[in-house]
Amino acid sequence: MKKRIAALLDALAQDPKARTLLRFQRGIEKEALRIDPNGLLAQTAHPKTLGSPLTHASITTDYSEALLEFITPVSDSTEQTLQQLHNIHRYVYDQLGDELLWTASMPCALTADSDIPVAQYGSSNSARLKTVYRYGLGHRYGRRMQTIAGIHYNFSLPESFWPWLQSYTQNTQDVNDFRTERYLGLIRNFQRWSWLLVYLFGASPAVCSTFLKGRKDHGLEPTDAEHNSYHLPYATSLRMGGLGYNSDTQKSLQVCYNQLDTYVDTLRAAIVEPHPAYSDIPKILDGEYQQLSDCLLQIENEFYSPIRPKRVSRSGEPSLHALALGGIEYIEVRCIDLNPFLPTGIDAPQIRFLDLFLLYCLLKDSPQCTFEEQARLADNFSRVVTRGREPDLELSTPSERVSLKDWGLNIMTELEDFAATLDSLIEPGYSEALRIQRQKLLDPELTPSAQVSQRVQQGSFFSAALNQARNIKTEFLTQPLEESIRQRFEAEAAQSLKEQAAIEAADEISFEEFLRRFLDQYRLESLHPKHPD
Known part of the structure; x- marks a missing residue:
């Protein structure tokens, strides 16, 4: 296998178009809680100066009104992606007044579950759909879990890569089918080795005691005599464990990544078949729907997984429907914690290592996976x-x-040839990124989780994270933002508000009818591909 990979990398390096074949397409979605000066979850509405979270391309919200999400455009440049993420942060900090952004994945000090404000997107049917979905998440898993923040890393190879790989492997499939199968292979290998990413980049070994309110079976140990913080001594990412995005209810789902149609079938069934545990959630409370349906999943986004196959969908189209019709377009890595010691939560060496790791998962043989x-x-x-x-x-x-x-x-040894190839074809820095991560295996104290643990045991998770949030805000505000960039963000915010108003004015049916039509799309025959006899 090693010789085959070496031969493939050599063929890539010798191709006249090699520099375009490996121009990875990346996009980052980074979440961060807004907090007040005392470290409590912000109770204020999403700032108008940030535009509409329904329609803004780069600044939106996730579960909570206080959980901001920053989205970078797709780019093949590491530095450009980081600069775009930096610019969003810099502009947002100017709009926050005395509020801050919490820089850790596990949340700030929380009070009652009901004090966590659910995100609002306006009065349109599409806006209400997003909010009702979030009400459903709160009922099913508790709102506390929805305040956890992370980074989603979207990754794809350029269109020109797939015909090249087909030719090299002498594959005669339709190119879309070939691309889908190779991405599924990437996902299967990712599942085999994603523990390495959690070790290297996990940064949530501890939590504030307020996050554990009402949970006595958490198994964590106090870090201080006052029990203000809890941790596991050798943990890397509690965010990715039982306290975070890991649903016991969803463990009944046996999701297979061997074929796309079985993946689609499994999620579709979970979306259209009622689940008794959720039938007791009231349909309407205080005039508002409380969940989209009483099925195991309201929509495919509710399925919690460290990685997802993805495809861009049309407005109003479920992404599962787009995926079933068009195949996999890119993959979304979801197991990356915020690094609280980095201003934007991620840096260039980490991006380059993710590129290396994902290319490795794509090109290595990937046997079909069994449930065992x-x-x-x-x-x-x-x-x-x-x-x-x-x-x-x-x-x-x-x-x-x-x-x-x-x-x-x-x-790491197997990645050396990948790194050398990318250093020569794309940009220098891949071998250095590999060296940095190798050191973490040799010395666990270099990992972000160890560094967080050290800070927590010197005080508390809350005080350490709040100090870091203040320091990073000060760091951003001391850096000037180019006037042209400021004006662009202001224009985008104003335009997004106009687009929201237009969507609201265009609604012609009731929300009940809108919801029915939306959910009916999951019942379409095209979402239930026929298996060959």
Whole structure:
């Protein structure tokens, strides 16, 4: 296998169009809570100067009115992506007044669950759909879980890459089918090795005590005599474990990434078949719908997974429908914590390592996965989430148990040729990014999770994170924002508000009818592909 990969990389390097074939297309979605000066969740509405969260292309909200989400345009430049993310932060900080952005993945000090404001998008049917979906999440999983923040890393290869790879592998499929199958292979390999990303980039080993209110079975240990913070001594990313985006209810879903149609079928069934546990949630409360449906999933976005196959959908079209019709267009990595020590939560070496890792997952052989293997992979992932920095921690392969360190170093060795190829074809920095991550395997104290643990044990999670939020705000505000960039953000905000108003004026049917038509799309025959006999 190593010789085949080396031959493929060599063929890429010798192709006259090599520099365009590996121009990775990236986009980052970064979440951050708005907080008041005392570190409590902001109760204020989304600032008007940031535009409409319904229609703004780069500044929106996620679950809560206080959970901002920053979105960079698709770009093939690492530095451009980071600069775009920096500019969004810089503009937003100017609009926050005395509020700050919480820089950690696990949330700030929280009061009652009902004090977490659900995001509002306006009075249109499409806006109400987004809000009602969030009400449903709150009823099903609690609003606290929805205040956890992270980074979603969207990744794809350029269109020109796929005919080249088809020719090299002598594949004769339709190019869309070929691309979909290779992305599914990437996802299967990602599941096999994503524990490495959690080890390297996990940054949520501790939580504020207020996050645990009402939970006595959390299994965490206090970090201080006053029990203001709790942690697991060797944890990497509690965000990706049982306290975070890991639903017990969804464990009944056996999602397979061997074929796209089985993936679509499984999620579609969960969206159209009622789930008894959710039938007791009131349909309407105080004049507002409380969930989109009483099914296991309201929509496909409710399925929590460290990685998702994706395709851009039309306005009003469920993304699962677009995926079923057109195949996989890009993948979304969802297991990346915010690094609280970085102003934008991510940096260039991390982006370059993600590129390396995802290309590795794409080009390596990817056998079809069984449910037995998925159970083993889930166990490996859970071990690293809760015990990743534990000395001599072992993980399971199909034939034996190996140490996390040794397995990780073996992967790093296999990535060396990838890094050298990208250094020469795309931009320097990939080998250096690999070196930085290798050091974390040799010394766990270099990981973000270890650095957070050190800060927490010197005080508390809350005080350490609040100090960091203040420091990063000061750092941003001391850097001037070019007037042309400011004017562009102001124009985009104003235009987004006009677009929201136009959408609201165009509604001609009731929300009840709008919701019925939207959910009916999941019942279309095209969302239920026929399996070959």
